[in-house]
Amino acid sequence: MENKNVKLMRGNPETAVRKLAIPIMISMILTASYNIIDGIWIAGLGEVAIAAVGFVTPIFMILNGVSVGLGNGATSSISRFIGAQDKENVNESAMHSLLIFLVASILLTIFLLLIQEPVLKLYGAKGAALTQAIQYGTPLFGGLIAFIFANGASGILRGEGDMKRAMYAVVVSVILNAIFDPIFIYTLNLKVAGAAYATILSSLISAVVILYWIVIKKDTYAEIDFKKFRFKTKMTKDILKVGIPASLDMVMMSIAVAFYLAFIAQINGDYGIAVYTSGQRLYLFVLMPLTAIGSAVTTVVGSAYGAKNGDYISRAHKYGSKLGILFGLVTTILLVLFADPLSTMFAYTPETAYLIPGIVLFLRVATLSLPLTGAGMASSFFYQGIGKGFLSLFFTILREIIFAVSLTYYFGIVLDMGLLGIWIGLALGRSIASAINYFAGRYTIKKIREDIGT
Template identity: 65%
Template sequence: MANKNVELMRGEPEIAVRKLTIPIMISMLLTASYNIVDGVWIAGLGQAAIAGIGFVTPIFMILNGFSIGLGNGATSSISRAVGAKDHERASKSATHSLLIFLAASILLTFILIVIQEPLLKTYGASGQSLVEGIKYGTPLFLGLFGFMFANGGSGILRGEGDMKRAMYAIIVSVILNFVLDPVFIYVLNLGSAGAALATIVSSIGSALVIMYWILIKKDTYVHVTFKGFKFDSNIVKDILKVGIPSSLDMFMMSIAMSFYLMFISSVGGEYGIAAFTSGQRLYLFGIMPLTAIGSAVAAVSGSAFGARNWDYLRRTHSYGTKFAMAVSMVILFILVVFAPQLALIFAYTPETSVLIPEITRFLQIACFGLLLVGIGMPSSFMYQGIGRGTTSLAWTIIRELIFTVSFTYLFGMVFNWGLLGIWVGLAVGRILASILNFIYAKYTIRKLKPEMDG
């Protein structure tokens, strides 16, 4: 299995991107269903619970982002070693990655538990929404290691092109979450905390499956062993030069999310936060296929870069962009046309039904940002694949903190368009930044030609 995956990574880039995307896409859609399923069950707890969990979202993005980011670092390091046909280095990268995941789990758990309440208050949480936010956040942060090893372990599998088993592990996790959510939330009467516990137990299940394949069954391309282990600072730097910027990608997005929440809270109060939280779940669900294509582009770009094959790198980015654009058009159509029906998913109770018009308006306006995110996302992932994590981070800052925050503030606060202006700003900022990112990616690839051909 592993050898076939590796050969696919080294073969025709268009075929590799297409074949690797499908299992990643399924995995990410299933992962995103965590939020959808949680949202459906939490809707029955009332508006305060929805808003409280919405306030936790930026912190959760940090938690999940670091695990995904470090996994991306492992993917990049391993895939470049695969392209260079250096099996020993690929195995060492996987071994060091697991130790990095462990250290990061311990450190981040402590930090997030300490800062959660002050941050929630900064975002505008108070009263019952603050209580619900803490009830949801505390178990989530205590179980961070589950996310770290599930997402990080998936990164190791992606690095060697083994997307299918990464998908199987996610299926285990989603089934557990689907079963445990109603049990923990309603049967055991744990409320918001029950939703978090269900998510954590499910992620641990996924992590255990992946660790079984890597550490016990040992049928992966990489060979992980701690017998005679020798720390290699160069390998750690190679992983972290992509892993840290990639982790900070989500951190920067969470900072941007903090601004959005503050703007929304000031013009729309708890009602606006609840509508945004529900609509954002669907937006994030919709963006998952584009992230999947980007992840495939990162793996194949890394292999092409490691093999010093400039034409394959160019073709990987070009095909990934076209593929993502086509998929984004379909997603946008679904979210816009079926917005009223989709809004019902999170507003099916008498108390929350008042949210339907605003959730619908969010989907029909803010989601237009997907129109050109399809050309920006593969570009950002291509930077990660070739080991330029800081470039990817820079474009996240440009897109979310510079462009999108500025336009949401301009339309929502300065022009006094309220929630409508914030939804417009989300779309305009992301579209403009994605266009610039694509142009810069093309420039970067052209500049690499002499270096890679030489």
């Protein structure tokens, strides 16, 4: 009997995108709450601690981005083989993905631990902020294997449409993180390092749960049997042709954030960094529903592409884009209306209350790009679904570096508009690039349909 998740992927594309997006959305919102929860507890440690974590954020984006990116590579590969009804290669793809996760964990842990201090200094961290940034980053990067396997193994489940169990593992992980944070930060007096330990331990538990389902319990569509495993270069390339550019996606965003931090530090020092870091936590949080919709588009488009169904590819992309615009619009309205109370979550002490007006301004300006970003996200993930990972990466570079960095510099530095100019540059740059991304996606789909004749 056909797996119910696989059946959903092969059915009505609008229904599939909607039903697959909901559990991914919940999972990603909960995952994003790691940073929200950490930020709330860290706020009690003062401005320097907030700024220290802000300096680590771009490097952390690399860490998290690689884990998510490699998971996306697994999702794209598995979903395309499912669409082509090639069960043997579904199994091979899953096993090769696990091997890739292991190797990436080892290499990236060593790399990040070596570069963190010089990179933090490059971002402008110094004195107490640098010391606390290293205290936070070292355990975070040392426990990278937890992130890689938690997000990567989730990608295997997403590839076969099993979004709910990936969500369940995240629920447990987030609840544990919320419990561990105050214990590690305050009770054990580990301060900023405590937030990192709490996050790593929670992620490790999530990874163990998912790997239990895939490797031990063996009740997934992909069948894992390492006795039958034979390394195949072609399969590895199939996963990495999406996994590498999807990982570099976050690296490009991290590079962009490094520019933003440099501009902000030049304008307003630690105050500006603290404002941006706090506001960015909420921005990344509300970005999760849009990313979830995009992830669902990847799975459905991948299956349709494997089945050579041009109509389903087009409908999945168009529906995902509409859904992204809707969610982006609703989220923007809520952030603008409730910017004041939301800002107090990150500045609730007498020592940090002066940050509130700055955070409010960030939320009311920088997030205006979210509706068009929704369409752009669906389009970027569409490219991952058809195995064109480097095209997805190109549009990230276009959005975050070519447009957003250029315009933040222009409005914030050249026109001397200060932090307001930075926020305007972010909103305008991301909006323009996302619109270009959507129309490019529609053109690509037109060419695909001409090639396959559906």
